[in-house]
Amino acid sequence: xxxxxxxxxxxxxxxxxxxxxxxxxxxxxxxxxxxxxxxxxxxxxxxxxxxxxxxxxxxxxxxxxxxxxxxxxxxxxxxxxxxxxxxxxxxxxxxxxxxxxx
Amino acid sequence: xxxxxxxxxxxxxxxxxxxxxxxxxxxxxxxxxxxxxxxxxxxxxxxxxxxxxxxxxxxxxxxxxxxxxxxxxxxxxxxxxxxxxxxxxxxxxxxxxxxxxxxxxxxxxxxxxxxxxxxxxxxxxxxxxxxxxxxxxxxxxxxxxxxxxxxxxxxxxxxxxxxxxxxxxxxxxxxxxxxxxxxxxxxxxxxxxxxxxxxxxxxxxxxxxxxxxxxxxxxxxxxxxxxxxxxxxxxxxxxxxxxxxxxxxxxxxxxxxxxxxxxxxxxxxxxxxxxxxxxxxxxxxxxxxxxxxxxxxxxxxxxxxxxxxxxxxxxxxxxxxxxxxxxxxxxxxxxxxxxxxxxxxxxxxxxxxxxxxxxxxxxxxxxxxxxxxxxxxxxxxxxxxxxxxxxxxxxxxxxxxxxxxxxxxxxxxxxxxxxxxxxxxxxxxxxxxxxxxxxxxxxxxxxxxxxxxxxxxxxxxxxxxxxxxxxxxxxxxxxxxxxxxxxxxxxxxxxxxxxxxxxxxxxxxxxxxxxxxxxxxxxxxxxxxxxxxxxxxxxxxxxxxxxxxxxxxx
Numbered sequence: 001x002x003x004x005x006x007x008x009x010x011x012x013x014x015x016x017x018x019x020x021x022x023x024x025x026x027x028x029x030x031x032x033x034x035x036x037x038x039x040x041x042x043x044x045x046x047x048x049x050x051x052x053x054x055x056x057x058x059x060x061x062x063x064x065x066x067x068x069x070x071x072x073x074x075x076x077x078x079x080x081x082x083x084x085x086x087x088x089x090x091x092x093x094x095x096x097x098x099x100x101x102x
Numbered sequence: 103x104x105x106x107x108x109x110x111x112x113x114x115x116x117x118x119x120x121x122x123x124x125x126x127x128x129x130x131x132x133x134x135x136x137x138x139x140x141x142x143x144x145x146x147x148x149x150x151x152x153x154x155x156x157x158x159x160x161x162x163x164x165x166x167x168x169x170x171x172x173x174x175x176x177x178x179x180x181x182x183x184x185x186x187x188x189x190x191x192x193x194x195x196x197x198x199x200x201x202x203x204x205x206x207x208x209x210x211x212x213x214x215x216x217x218x219x220x221x222x223x224x225x226x227x228x229x230x231x232x233x234x235x236x237x238x239x240x241x242x243x244x245x246x247x248x249x250x251x252x253x254x255x256x257x258x259x260x261x262x263x264x265x266x267x268x269x270x271x272x273x274x275x276x277x278x279x280x281x282x283x284x285x286x287x288x289x290x291x292x293x294x295x296x297x298x299x300x301x302x303x304x305x306x307x308x309x310x311x312x313x314x315x316x317x318x319x320x321x322x323x324x325x326x327x328x329x330x331x332x333x334x335x336x337x338x339x340x341x342x343x344x345x346x347x348x349x350x351x352x353x354x355x356x357x358x359x360x361x362x363x364x365x366x367x368x369x370x371x372x373x374x375x376x377x378x379x380x381x382x383x384x385x386x387x388x389x390x391x392x393x394x395x396x397x398x399x400x401x402x403x404x405x406x407x408x409x410x411x412x413x414x415x416x417x418x419x420x421x422x423x424x425x426x427x428x429x430x431x432x433x434x435x436x437x438x439x440x441x442x443x444x445x446x447x448x449x450x451x452x453x454x455x456x457x458x459x460x461x462x463x464x465x466x467x468x469x470x471x472x473x474x475x476x477x478x479x480x481x482x483x484x485x486x487x488x489x490x491x492x493x494x495x496x497x498x499x500x501x502x503x504x505x506x507x508x509x510x511x512x513x514x515x516x517x518x519x520x521x522x523x524x525x526x527x528x529x530x531x532x533x534x535x536x537x538x539x540x541x542x543x544x545x546x547x548x549x550x551x552x553x554x555x556x557x558x559x560x561x562x563x564x565x566x567x568x569x570x571x572x573x574x575x576x577x578x579x580x581x582x583x584x585x586x587x588x589x590x591x592x593x594x595x596x597x598x599x600x601x602x603x604x605x606x607x608x609x610x611x612x613x614x615x616x617x618x619x620x621x622x623x624x625x626x627x628x629x630x631x632x633x634x635x636x637x638x639x640x641x642x643x644x645x646x647x648x649x650x651x652x653x654x655x656x
Contacts, residue, residue, distance in 0.1 A: 002639050005648075015645055022221040029221075033214045037370055040207060040356045041363035047203075048355025056340035058354045064206045065415075067214070068408040074217045075404045079397050082225075087394065090646055097648060 014089040136463030144471050148309050155301035162505045165302035166233040167388040174395035178402025180307045183314030187476045192446045198418020199448035202353025209411035215374035220400035225393035226558045229647040235384040236491045239557045242636035244565040249496040251572045253487040255549040256381040260484035262542035268527030271473035278466040291524035297478045299516045306478045313471040321413045327456035328420030343419045346427040368608035376543035379550030382483035421448040424455040488515035541583045548575035548610040561637040564630035567622025575614030582606030
């Protein structure tokens with residue numbers, strides 16, 4: 001049974017695509033976050049710069065808010081693809097398994 | 103059952119009556135009547151929910167995971183509720199109020215762990231686990247040693263987190279309602295025991311959902327009221343804040359909070375991986391029907407938490423102008439610098455500044471509800487570790503344990519953890535509890551998370567590797583925090599800390615991973631081979647959920 005599922009083409013496609021997608025998104029999130037942290041640690045004046053001369057808001061504020069929104073958008077991107085493509089492949093695997101059982 | 107709940111309501115009333123008597127002359131200036139009325143409504147409502155939930159909680163599955171019948175949206179709201187604790191509502195608003203921009207850095211660190219949890223472990227957890235995350239780590243390893251490790255990790259995190267919440271809540275209630283500190287702590291403890299012991303996960307989840315909605319509604323209203331004062335112009339808000347704040351324009355840019363890169367990265371690791379090792383959060387993934395709903399939960403939770411953090415930023419700046427800059431220093435203590443109560447009260451006084459007594463009452467009651475809901479979730483997670491991991495699996499020696507007996511044990515454990523929380527809460531009243539949260543997150547990141555992650559993804563993991571690596575993570579986290587600045591310098595009074603970092607996760611997490619790896623690859627026992635051979639079957643269930651509908655009992 002284990003061997004059968006492992007050799008199922010839909011299963012193999014699901015595993016390779018989902019894990020590479022998940023890793024890519026994870027690395028994207030980590031890169032953005034640690035770039036932000038390194039900027040704070042080494043170059044705080046970049047984030048402290050005024051957006052417009054004479055204004056009060058600094059570059060760091062939209063950047064910070066953007067990271068929060070970006071994190072949410074990434075989860076949305078994953079959920080969307082998982083709901084359509086990955087669940088489709090998964091159902092295919094389950095159907096194949098059900099056939100084998102009969 | 104009905105009688106006990108009724109008794110408890112009477113107790114709450116009498117505690118208030120007694121507390122009001124004692125408190126009148128001591129702590130509070132005046133009794134906050136709207137706050138108390140709203141508080142009673144909340145307590146009555148939640149006890150009602152507990153009564154309703156208790157009738158629907160019959161099996162162990164009902165008790166631990168609400169029978170798996172929570173929807174993704176409900177669960178996402180409850181997760182957000184778990185995360186929007188009093189510490190983050192009051193703490194982050196307070197941090198923005200004190201330091202401006204630096205407060206936002208904290209919020210971002212707390213949030214970015216969520217997408218990673220979604221991509222890496224949420225669906226896997228749902229597919230492999232049943233009641234606790236130890237179900238996942240012990241899936242193909244030897245039950246006893248792995249369960250004991252997971253239970254110790256869970257209980258350590260739960261107790262530490264509980265202490266922080268109990269002390270915070272005692273202080274908060276002391277100020278808001280004029281109740282004595284001890285009364286407040288006992289009250290919180292009794293209510294949380296009732297919610298958990300009678301209502302299980304169903305009651306705990308609904309209390310959390312209701313509180314999350316109230317908190318989001320309240321903070322939205324406050325932020326809109328703040329922005330309205332400045333014609334919805336952020337520039338105006340910031341300009342007024344800079345004029346009033348003693349640090350001036352420094353509040354607009356990153357400051358001393360994250361001074362050296364190692365601390366910053368370490369904090370990031372602790373927050374990100376710590377979240378993925380908090381037992382009360384991980385447990386929520388077992389309350390939904392399948393991987394799809396687990397996924398949706400994280401999406402909803404990330405959105406709500408992110409939205410909430412953006413609001414805390416607005417509220418913090420609003421508090422600088424409207425609370426710190428209030429006419430005649432109305433909200434300041436006698437020294438004219440700190441806030442009445444403590445600086446963490448910025449959000450609460452802001453509520454009064456924008457909405458008067460009634461809104462202050464509402465926000466106070468919501469803050470109290472927040473504490474109750476979070477401690478209930480924690481207690482349930484701790485009790486599950488005792489009854490499910492220790493009693494029903496680790497010490498059952500392979501015998502099948504009667505489900506009703508297991509539930510009885512978890513109820514006893516609930517009472518024991520509740521009583522312990524009350525005692526610790528009172529004992530730690532005067533202590534600096536900042537290290538407690540650092541420790542909880544560091545243990546979660548160093549002991550729970552590495553074992554969980556490796557058990558899901560790494561075929562080569564063996565029982566020996568998981569157990570030795572897990573304990574090394576646990577002990578190194580403990581030792582590094584004790585030798586660090588918070589305990590060694592601030593609490594023990596030594597001159598210089600041996601380890602200069604508050605969050606030592608940057609060392610302890612890799613150490614745990616390397617130990618797990620090393621003690622696995624050098625393990626050539628029979629059992630190691632069995633563990634590795636069992637990976638393929640586990641991986642299929644993990645990836646597809648086939649067999650996850652309770653059919654596989656282990």
